Amino acid sequence: MDPRRVYAIGDVHGQCNWLMAAHARIMHDRARTGDDWAPVVHLGDLCDRGPDSRGVIDFLLNGITGGMPWVALRGNHDWMMLNFVQSDPYDRWVDSWLWPNIGGRTTLRSYGVTETGSDVAEIQRAARAAFPARHVDFLETQPLWVETEDLIFVHAGIRHGVPMPDQDPTDLTWIRDDFLNDTRDHGKLVVHGHTPVDYPEHHGNRVNLDTGAGFGLPLTVAVFEGRDAWVLGENGRAPLYPLT
Numbered sequence: 001m002d003p004r005r006v007y008a009i010g011d012v013h014g015q016c017n018w019l020m021a022a023h024a025r026i027m028h029d030r031a032r033t034g035d036d037w038a039p040v041v042h043l044g045d046l047c048d049r050g051p052d053s054r055g056v057i058d059f060l061l062n063g064i065t066g067g068m069p070w071v072a073l074r075g076n077h078d079w080m081m082l083n084f085v086q087s088d089p090y091d092r093w094v095d096s097w098l099w100p101n102i103g104g105r106t107t108l109r110s111y112g113v114t115e116t117g118s119d120v121a122e123i124q125r126a127a128r129a130a131f132p133a134r135h136v137d138f139l140e141t142q143p144l145w146v147e148t149e150d151l152i153f154v155h156a157g158i159r160h161g162v163p164m165p166d167q168d169p170t171d172l173t174w175i176r177d178d179f180l181n182d183t184r185d186h187g188k189l190v191v192h193g194h195t196p197v198d199y200p201e202h203h204g205n206r207v208n209l210d211t212g213a214g215f216g217l218p219l220t221v222a223v224f225e226g227r228d229a230w231v232l233g234e235n236g237r238a239p240l241y242p243l244t
Contacts, residue, residue: 014050044075
């Protein structure tokens with residue numbers, strides 16, 4: 001992927017209506033610029049916490065299979081959702097998706113699974129029956145990153161100095177402090193989510209677009225032209241400058 005302009009949307013976390021509103025802003029910006037085919041990168045964590053994870057995945061699947069230039073990266077929540085469906089119920093970490101702070105039970109409710117008990121195997125059986133095969137296939141094939149000449153898009157972050165094909169998938173979906181506290185230039189501007197912040201942040205070497213949609217806070221959509229960045233709001237573009 002090597003376009004001049006790329007749109008990016010932060011962690012959605014089951015907020016389907018907000019995701020559709022973000023795409024409406026992108027359509028408005030496309031109309032203003034006359035660019036109908038710049039790609040849209042979704043930075044992962046499509047599911048959990050918000051009310052309509054199923055709707056989010058349906059929306060993205062329908063767009064991608066319909067030929068839209070969209071990419072939906074894998075986030076740690078997407079991995080946990082897939083792991084819950086596919087793993088043995090006695091796997092050490094499989095039940096972590098059901099912990100209240102993770103939000104997996106809210107995702108289950110969006111698929112019509114209302115079981116609220118503690119029997120993980122029983123909940124798994126209900127989830128496997130409720131999740132469409134195309135949704136599972138979608139989660140299995142999510143890329144971990146995409147890049148352009150100027151930008152790297154990834155859910156959580158990267159390990160400095162490691163070529164992208166050699167990055168640990170766990171880092172790409174889970175890393176925090178080792179990446180967030182690293183002020184070195186990564187060669188390209190890294191655009192990520194995963195760690196909620198109050199407002200979109202540009203740190204010179206990275207841009208964080210996770211503004212807490214999973215906790216009922218705004219979902220951020222941005223546009224990049226080279227390394228220049230803008231946030232797309234209801235009134236159009238606002239420049240996103242590096243913090244000083």
